[in-house]
Amino acid sequence: MSKNTGVFPSVAVALTGQSLVSHAGLNVLTSFVDALGFRGLCEDRLGQFVPSGARHRPGSLLGSLGVMLAAGGEHATDLDILRSSPGLFGPVPSNATVSRFFERTVANPELFSHGYETLTRELRARAWDAAGNRNPAARATAADPSVLDLDATLVTSHSDKENAAGTYKGGYGFAPFIASVDYGTSNGTGEILACLLRPGSAGANSADDHIRVFDAAVSQLPEAFFPQGRLDGQRLLVRTDSAGASRKFLWHLHAAGAQFSVSYPVPAGKAHMVDWINDKQYWQPALDQHGADRTDAWVINATEVIPLKDYPPGTNIYLRAEPLHPGAQPTLLDLDGHRITAFLTNAPRWHGPFLDARHRARGRCENRIKTLKNTGLGKLPFYDFAANQAWADIAALACNLVSWLQLTALPDGHQARTWDIKRWRYRLFATAGKIITRARRRQLLLPESAPEKGLLKLLLENTRRLKQLQPAAPG
The missing domain is CATH 3.90.350.10 (Transposase Inhibitor Protein From Tn5; Chain A, domain 1)
Structure with a gap:
């Protein structure tokens, strides 16, 4: 009988059709995006950059890119990480759809800049208002x-x-x-x-x-x-x-x-x-x-x-x-x-x-x-200057989503309020999970042994409260 002499256990690997999610911890960020009324705001500010009958709207495009960059992706093709788990992240735009979106920003850079700036200003106002006594404007x-x-x-x-x-x-x-x-x-x-x-x-x-x-x-x-x-x-x-x-x-x-x-x-x-x-x-x-x-x-x-x-x-x-x-x-x-x-x-x-x-x-x-460089600015993927400026804007959005999450959903003195982006990725976003259907409802199962299970529960609970407080977004 042979014994394993390796550093780590030797485990047989097989493929499965089960709904496994490698970045299930990103659910706290996607829930936060929805709690801010992101989809309606994007439709109102940037709807002209997507054909009227298109399946993927601006909220889906910018939201998917922002979450992907926050999770550690560097290129539009890294959306595959989200695309492999539609049960959690929904239908994710294809690479060709993303490419056409940036082509439209090159054709109208001033219009995109204005739409993006008004979008992020409103998102910031909602996040700061939700921060209560930690609101930077109130302080x-x-x-x-x-x-x-x-x-x-x-x-x-x-x-x-x-x-x-x-x-x-x-x-x-x-x-x-x-x-x-x-x-x-x-x-x-x-x-x-x-x-x-x-x-x-x-x-x-x-x-x-x-x-x-x-x-x-x-x-x-x-x-x-x-x-x-x-x-x-x-x-x-x-x-x-x-x-x-x-x-x-x-x-x-x-x-x-x-x-x-x-x-x-x-x-x-x-x-x-x-x-x-x-x-x-x-x-x-x-x-x-x-x-x-x-x-x-x-x-x-x-x-x-x-x-x-x-x-x-x-x-x-x-x-x-x-x-x-x-x-x-x-x-x-x-x-x-x-x-x-x-x-x-x-x-x-x-x-x-x-x-x-x-x-x-x-x-x-x-x-x-x-x-900011770790959320997309470090690698500008396009030739056109206007497209790279739009990519830099989305990188800033990805960076800010994590900052707003810290500001609004964490209490004073919580250690995660000072975590940098890499710690968020390794400790929280990379948490794996499994999607199941129980009583005709989909559920995301997370491991009981997850090192930040307490933080996950806290963020999800506070994000649900935030969603209840937000006004309905236009569109």
């Missing part, structure tokens, strides 16, 4: 505004595509500009407001592009930010790296009434003005993200020492002095073993350590960009 005040992060990134193209160009890093592809909203360290990961595709040669410090992505992001905010039809800019804080420190962009934010916090490169000619770093009596200890003092890190309002010219009124410059990070290369501008960095802000608050900690939290936007 935003002048003293504690909602934070909009603006940042550019690079997407590599391995073949020739329309408007693909060489990048400053020596690659080839695109340089999308992304605006996202930060929920805060204890409220979730945040979501994407706008993703504007640009050629790879586009500059990161273009004031016009900053203005364009800011305006696109503002147009996505719910009506709560527009009392009497005008933007209540004081409840918004725009946060960028030093590429956003141009006067033209900051004056645009000032005209909109918005607050800003932007990194600022200290000119070498003014470095001598901060040589008083050795005297710490003028500085305040810097804070970490939990409000505790950082070791040997300091902050000061240096507006009187480094005067600013031609910037919006109320703009202040804050300096941060901190020890060099491991591996950092010293420069002639480093003083007393400290690296000096700066940021500009017009915030009404004056506590430098708080403003500095809030500005350093800008690094959270890198995680949102990473998630």
